Amino acid sequence: MDSANINTAEQNIAQVKTALKAFVENEKIAKMLGKDFVSEMNDWEALIEKKSEEPFTLVILGEFKRGKSTIINALLGKELAPINVTPETYTINEISFGHTQYVEAILENGMRVPLSLEDITREKLEQRMKLFPAKISYVQIKDNAPILKEIRIVDTPGLSDLESLDKQVMDYIVNADAIMYAASCLLPFSESEQLFLASHVQPQRFGMLYILVNMIDAMNSQKDADKILKRVRNISERIVPNAIVYGISGADELSRKLGRERPLDKGTREFYETQFFQFELSLQRDIIMQKDVIRSKRVLTMLSQMCDETAAKLRLISDMAELDKQKLADRAKEFEEQCEMLSKALEEKKPALHLSIIEMQQEAEAWMYEFFSKLRASILDCRGKDADGNDLYSSEDIEKHFYSFLMEKVGEAYRNCIESHRDRIAEIVEGTGRELASALGIDDLSKAAKAPSVEMIMTSLNKNVTRSVMGVQLFGTSETFPPATMSVFSLILKKKKQTDIIDIALENYDDIRNNIVKDIKTVYQDLETKAAARLDSLYQYQVEMGREALNQAQQLMMVYDNDEIRQTLVEAKQMLAEPQRILAESKL
Ligand SMILES: Nc1nc2c(ncn2[C@@H]2O[C@H](COP(=O)(O)OP(=O)(O)OP(=O)(O)O)[C@@H](O)[C@H]2O)c(=O)[nH]1
Ligand SMILES: [Mg+2]
Known part of the structure; x- marks a missing residue:
């Protein structure tokens, strides 16, 4: 949208607003959607009005x-x-x-x-x-x-x-x-x-x-x-x-x-x-x-968020209108039973999570061994000579920069390794969360029960959230190296003035490597604890969403019969179609 299109945009806004106003003011629809919903819509409207x-x-x-x-x-x-x-x-x-x-x-x-x-x-x-x-x-x-x-x-x-x-x-x-x-x-x-x-x-x-x-x-x-x-x-x-x-x-x-x-x-x-x-x-x-x-x-x-929320709500009601009261009550009972079963299943998933994390930890160790063998070659390169037989690096340069070179390389390897595994663990956790949701049959229920804006945060950002929740401290600068690794670095630094720093590094080489592997083990244990906790909270979240949706539906069924709901739904969907079309065409 450029400024030439601004008039069209404003026209679209006016049209969508009018259509949504008519929607909220339709008494039959308002009754079906409930008081809370109408007041939410009014809040949206007031906010948009204030905005203009x-x-x-x-x-x-x-x-x-x-x-x-x-x-x-x-x-x-x-x-x-x-x-x-x-x-x-x-x-x-x-x-x-x-x-x-x-x-x-x-x-x-x-x-x-x-x-x-x-x-x-x-x-x-x-x-x-x-x-x-x-x-x-x-x-x-x-x-x-x-x-x-x-x-x-x-x-x-x-x-x-x-x-x-x-x-x-x-x-x-x-x-x-x-x-x-x-x-x-x-x-x-x-x-x-x-x-x-x-x-x-x-x-x-x-x-x-x-x-x-x-x-x-x-x-x-x-x-x-x-x-x-x-x-x-x-x-x-x-x-x-x-x-x-x-x-x-x-x-x-x-x-x-x-x-x-x-x-x-x-x-x-x-x-x-x-x-x-x-x-x-x-x-x-x-x-x-x-x-x-x-x-x-x-x-x-904002208008399209408002429309999306409304459409989601209509979808929920439309699912429910296909069930009768008895069936809905059965469904709620079944849901609770499923929850119990799945809670057990969740506990059973944890050993598998443990195994995957152990596997990753072993992989990390293998990477580290490989990295350290390559690093040895780069260290020796620091003493290399150019074509004329001169030193590539002067001893002053080595004295000045070698230590930070070493720390930087080791820090980077360590960070990359854990960062990439953290993503993989987040994926496993989220995948398990999704499996649970579909086993509970609440994929659509939960989608419909919550506004898409909330849904959007939950799904597309869930992995990021999981990563953050599982945030382990990532080390890598001189002040924040993991403890065991840091102890060897300090040792090198202490000896630095006495003899050739490269010799000292090579002497302590196996110690650096073994200690970083030790540190990695601790980090993975931490990751596992946090991943398991996140899995529990995802499960809780899914269960609550499902319960909420079922509750809402049961309340609705107490007031209306299915035919009435179906008929109003058709009308509501028709009324919403026009603003949805305009919004889709305004290419946000
Ligand atoms: N060196 C440096 N100090 C800064 C800079 N900007 C702000 N400060 C100092 O940081 C301190 C906090 O600055 P504020 O602008 O009050 O920070 P704030 O984020 O508004 O703080 P709160 O309102 O308390 O959340 C003050 O002592 C500032 O002088 C900067 O660019 N450089
Ligand atoms: Mg301030």
Whole structure:
């Protein structure tokens, strides 16, 4: 969709909205689908309506202390969002355009309390809030920074973990037009950050998603920075393929714009300065200039989620309409019996899982032996001579670089080996999960019972989730080598000054290899425990889905007879066909 098509997009949106409105307002259908469903549809509608009226919203997300507020200030060229070394952002701060600067808290009871920028630091706000008659819903900051004429920017508190993900932040995610996700190059791009992106950001299908790897100024060399960015890019390509990754320094950019002293240049300034510039350029070109297109796409995405959920619900009812009350009761009883049987079957699967993991562990050991025999050759190559008989590497070079060369190679082999097995184990676990679901006969039931947006997370991302749940610590840098391997490396380092480092490495060669094999064993044991636990939780999930679907159906059958349901279904499907067709044609 380009801007020439924007009118068509808007027409489509209007048509789909009208059709869905008629659908919800049809009394027979509404009665059949139930109160909850109608209120859900109304929520969707309200959200979409709100969306069309609200300014374009760019939301920043990320865990605590990734420099989110600093990045926003750097974009604004002003210090509006509070920044601190301790958890700072306390409320959701909406920053939008106003001719004069103005700050106020919007309370949950609708009341507005005027504040100043100084008041919204965590420390002050915590004090002042005690006197407010209700909790703060969000803080609104108005300012005349030029970028705010185009878009509204929302700063959020650090996300802690998925369990306690604040409902309000979640509303902002659903409501956002585009997302900036802040990570820090000083902290690893953790499994929980990945899981958050996979489970909460990706399913929303944002047209624009930036991953900002912040604090590059703190890296000691470009090589270090490149390495981290490469890792983040590799991971994000897998879980949020549409994301654009930039390596930036919010703090440097803010100081630069304010004319303050900038962080020390450790040789990467040109890089992060350019990256920030490119990020701002993309904001201009891909967001600000395209904001109507992005907005239309976003609304169309929401509408099609709404349609998909409705269609899934209709499918569920249509399955159930084929059964009568007695049959349904039998089916529920049968389901419970099956659950019991499968729970036993699940226990029986565990020894097989154990065997597969042992097999992988042996394979890993074999790889390691092979790798170490090849590595010996590369080590000896370090002493090689060129055609003229000169040393390929000077002894100073070897002195300086050999140790890190060795660590890097061993670390890489170790990481690759476990990474690839982790995928295979995740596949085994997911496959078993699917087998259980089909044995329970709840494939379709569960699909129908839950909205496709949820379903999408569960199926397409299940493997990623499983991988994350089974996250074992992956070692590989000097500080984080597995314990046994590290002990040999330390030994080499201690002796390094005394004699030729290559000799020391070769002397301790078998020890390095044997110890890494020892470490690998521990890691695989850990993997097995986690995989088994994940299998249990998948089973629980399937069972709950099945029960829920059966329950829903039984309730429905208490109120209507099958013919009535069938007839209304035909009508409902017909009414839904038109908006579905339009949405399919608008090629999201
Ligand atoms: N070296 C360096 N420090 C930074 C950078 N960006 C932010 N910081 C520092 O990191 C700390 C946290 O920055 P904030 O912007 O408050 O981080 P935040 O993610 O908004 O934190 P919360 O709101 O508490 O979740 C502050 O001390 C900043 O000065 C950067 O690019 N480089
Ligand atoms: Mg903050």
